[in-house]
Amino acid sequence: MKTKMKKMLAVFASLLLIASAFTGCGQKQQVATDGSTSMSKVIGSLGETFEADTGISVTYNATGSGAGIQAVLEGRCDIGLSSRKLKEEEKEQGLQETVLAYDGIAVIVNPANPVTDLTLETVARIYRGEITNWNEIGGNDAKIVLIGREAGSGTRDGFESITGTKDACQYRQELTATGDVITTVASNQNAVGYASLASVKETVKPLRIGGVAPSEASVKDGSYAIQRPFVLVTKKGTALSESAQKFFDYATSQKADAIISAAGVVPVH
Amino acid sequence: MKKKQLFENAVQAIFLLLGLVTVGCVLLITVYLIVSGIPAIREIGLFNFLFGKEWASTAEEPKYGILPFILTSVYGTAGAILIGVPVGFFTGVFVSKIAGKRTRAVIESAVNLLAGIPSVVYGLVGMLVLVPGISKIFHVPDGASLLAAIFVLSVMILPGIIKVSVTALDAVPKEYEDASLALGATPDETFFRVSVPAARSGIAAAVVLGVGRAVGEAMAVMMVAGNVANMPSLFESVRFLTTAVASEMAYSSPGSLQRNALFSIALVLFLFIMLINATLNCFLKRNREK
Numbered sequence: 001m002k003t004k005m006k007k008m009l010a011v012f013a014s015l016l017l018i019a020s021a022f023t024g025c026g027q028k029q030q031v032a033t034d035g036s037t038s039m040s041k042v043i044g045s046l047g048e049t050f051e052a053d054t055g056i057s058v059t060y061n062a063t064g065s066g067a068g069i070q071a072v073l074e075g076r077c078d079i080g081l082s083s084r085k086l087k088e089e090e091k092e093q094g095l096q097e098t099v100l101a102y103d104g105i106a107v108i109v110n111p112a113n114p115v116t117d118l119t120l121e122t123v124a125r126i127y128r129g130e131i132t133n134w135n136e137i138g139g140n141d142a143k144i145v146l147i148g149r150e151a152g153s154g155t156r157d158g159f160e161s162i163t164g165t166k167d168a169c170q171y172r173q174e175l176t177a178t179g180d181v182i183t184t185v186a187s188n189q190n191a192v193g194y195a196s197l198a199s200v201k202e203t204v205k206p207l208r209i210g211g212v213a214p215s216e217a218s219v220k221d222g223s224y225a226i227q228r229p230f231v232l233v234t235k236k237g238t239a240l241s242e243s244a245q246k247f248f249d250y251a252t253s254q255k256a257d258a259i260i261s262a263a264g265v266v267p268v269h
Numbered sequence: 270m271k272k273k274q275l276f277e278n279a280v281q282a283i284f285l286l287l288g289l290v291t292v293g294c295v296l297l298i299t300v301y302l303i304v305s306g307i308p309a310i311r312e313i314g315l316f317n318f319l320f321g322k323e324w325a326s327t328a329e330e331p332k333y334g335i336l337p338f339i340l341t342s343v344y345g346t347a348g349a350i351l352i353g354v355p356v357g358f359f360t361g362v363f364v365s366k367i368a369g370k371r372t373r374a375v376i377e378s379a380v381n382l383l384a385g386i387p388s389v390v391y392g393l394v395g396m397l398v399l400v401p402g403i404s405k406i407f408h409v410p411d412g413a414s415l416l417a418a419i420f421v422l423s424v425m426i427l428p429g430i431i432k433v434s435v436t437a438l439d440a441v442p443k444e445y446e447d448a449s450l451a452l453g454a455t456p457d458e459t460f461f462r463v464s465v466p467a468a469r470s471g472i473a474a475a476v477v478l479g480v481g482r483a484v485g486e487a488m489a490v491m492m493v494a495g496n497v498a499n500m501p502s503l504f505e506s507v508r509f510l511t512t513a514v515a516s517e518m519a520y521s522s523p524g525s526l527q528r529n530a531l532f533s534i535a536l537v538l539f540l541f542i543m544l545i546n547a548t549l550n551c552f553l554k555r556n557r558e559k
Binding site: 037063064066067142143144145150151157166167171172173174175176180183184187188190191 | 325326327328329396397400401404410411412413491492495496497506508515516517519521527
C-alpha cells in the first residue's frame with residue numbers, strides 16, 4: 001500500500017513537472033530577439049528597462065549575426081540582431097534592416113606596448129602582413145602578433161571592410177569571442193587585436209586612429225574611423241506581434257538613446 | 270492476472286520506446302549529416318574538398334579545401350597519444366599493480382576529478398598559462414599553436430586511458446602473476462612481461478578511446494590552437510576539424526555554400542569517429558573472445 005502511494009505521488013509529481021514546463025510559454029508576453037553577440041549589452045539594457053516599463057519581457061539569444069538573421073527568416077524570433085548591414089542576398093529573401101546604433105571598433109594592444117597612435121592605413125598594412133615588426137612603427141623590436149576574429153564574425157567583417165583588408169589579413173590567431181581577443185591581447189605584449197569599443201577593458205590599451213581616440217563622442221561625430229552599425233532585422237511585409245512592435249518602436253525612439261549610450265554604443269539620433 | 274500481464278506489457282513497451290529513442294537519435298544525426306553534408310562536397314568536388322590546401326570561406330572567391338584541418342586533427346591527435354598514452358599507461362600499471370590501497374584511492378579520485386573537469390576550463394587554463402608559457406620557453410611570438418593543443422589534449426585524454434588500462438590490468442587473472450613470481454621473476458618483470466601482455470587488447474582499447482576523445486574535442490582546442498587555417502606545423506596557429514565547424518557555424522549565412530561546407534566537414538569528422546569506434550569495438554570483441 002505504501003509503495004503504491006509513493007508510486008502515485010511520483011507519477012503525480014512528474015505530471016506536475018511536465019505541466020509546468022508547458023505553462024512557461026504563452027502566459028506572459030514576450031519579445032524574442034536573436035543574433036549578434038556584440039549586441040548583448042545594448043539589447044540587455046534595452047530589454048531590462050522595457051520590461052520594467054511595460055511588463056513585456058525581452059529574451060535575447062546570443063548566437064551571432066548570421067544565426068540571428070536566419071532565425072528571423074525562419075520565424076523563430078521576432079527581431080534579429082546583426083552587427084553588420086544585411087547582404088544583398090539576405091535582403092532579397094525579404095528582410096529589412098533598421099539601424100539601432102553605431103559601434104566603434106577599437107584596435108587594442110597590450111598596455112606595455114609603447115605604440116599609442118596609428119593611421120588607418122598603417123593598421124591595414126599591419127593586418128595585411130606588410131608591417132611585421134613593432135619597431136617599424138615606433139615600438140619594441142618584436143614581431144607583431146595579429147589577433148582577429150573568426151570568418152563571418154560581425155566584428156571581423158566590420159573591421160576588415162573599414163580598413164580595406166578583406167580576406168587579406170595574416171592572422172596569427174582567429175578567436176571566436178570578443179572576450180578571448182581581449183584576454184589574449186592582455187596576456188601577450190606583442191599582440192594587437194580588435195574588439196567592440198563597448199567591451200574594451202582596462203587590461204588592454206585602445207590605440208588612437210589618425211590621432212583620434214575611440215570614444216562615444218568621436219564615433220558619433222564620425223571622426224573615429226573604425227565603426228559599424230548595429231542593426232535590427234525584421235521581415236518585410238510581415239507585421240510584428242504587438243509586443244514586438246512596441247519594443248521595436250521603443251528601441252528606435254529617442255527615449256532609448258540614453259540607455260543605448262550607457263551600453264557603450266552610439267545611438268543614431 | 271490479466272491486469273498484471275497488461276501492466277507488464279505496457280512497461281515493456283515503454284522501455285522499448287526509450288531504447289529506441291537512442292537508436293533514433295543516432296539514425297537521425299547520421300541521416301541529417303549525410304543529407305546536409307553531401308551537397309557542398311558535390312559542388313566543390315570531393316578531391317578539391319578533401320585535398321585542397323586552402324580554406325577561405327568568406328573570401329570573394331571562396332576556397333574550401335580541408336586538408337589543413339584533416340592533417341591538423343591527425344597530427345594533433347597523434348601528438349596527444351604520443352604524450353598521453355605512455356603517461357596514462359604507466360599510471361595505469363602503477364595504480365593497478367604497484368600502488369597501495371590508499372595511494373590507489375587518492376590517484377583514482379584525482380583521475381575521476383580530472384575526467385570531470387569541463388573542457389572549457391582546460392581551454393581557459395591553457396589560454397592563460399600554457400600559451401604564454403610556450404611563447405616564453407620557445408621564444409616564439411605567440412604560443413597559440415599545435416603544440417599547445419597537443420599538451421591540452423594529452424591531459425584531457427589521460428583519465429580515459431588510465432581508467433581503461435586499470436580495468437584491463439585488474440582483470441588479469443592473479444594465477445598468471447603468481448606463476449611468474451613463483452618461477453623467480455621479479456615483480457617488475459612480472460608486470461611488464463606477464464600482466465601487460467595479458468591485458469594487451471584492453472590497453473589497445475584505451476588508446477583508441479583516447480584517439481576518439483582527442484579527435485572530437487573542440488572547445489579546449491579552439492581556445493589554445495589559434496584557429497588559423499594553416500597547414501600544420503608545431504609552433505604555428507592551426508585549425509582542427511572540430512574547431513573549423515564550431516568557429517564559423519555561428520556566423521555563416523544560412524543555405525550558403527559556407528554553411529553547407531561546414532556540414533561536410535562535420536560529416537568527415539563523423540566518419541573519422543565512426544572508424545575509430547569500429548576499431549574500438551574490434552579490440553573489445555577480441556578481448557571478450559579470449
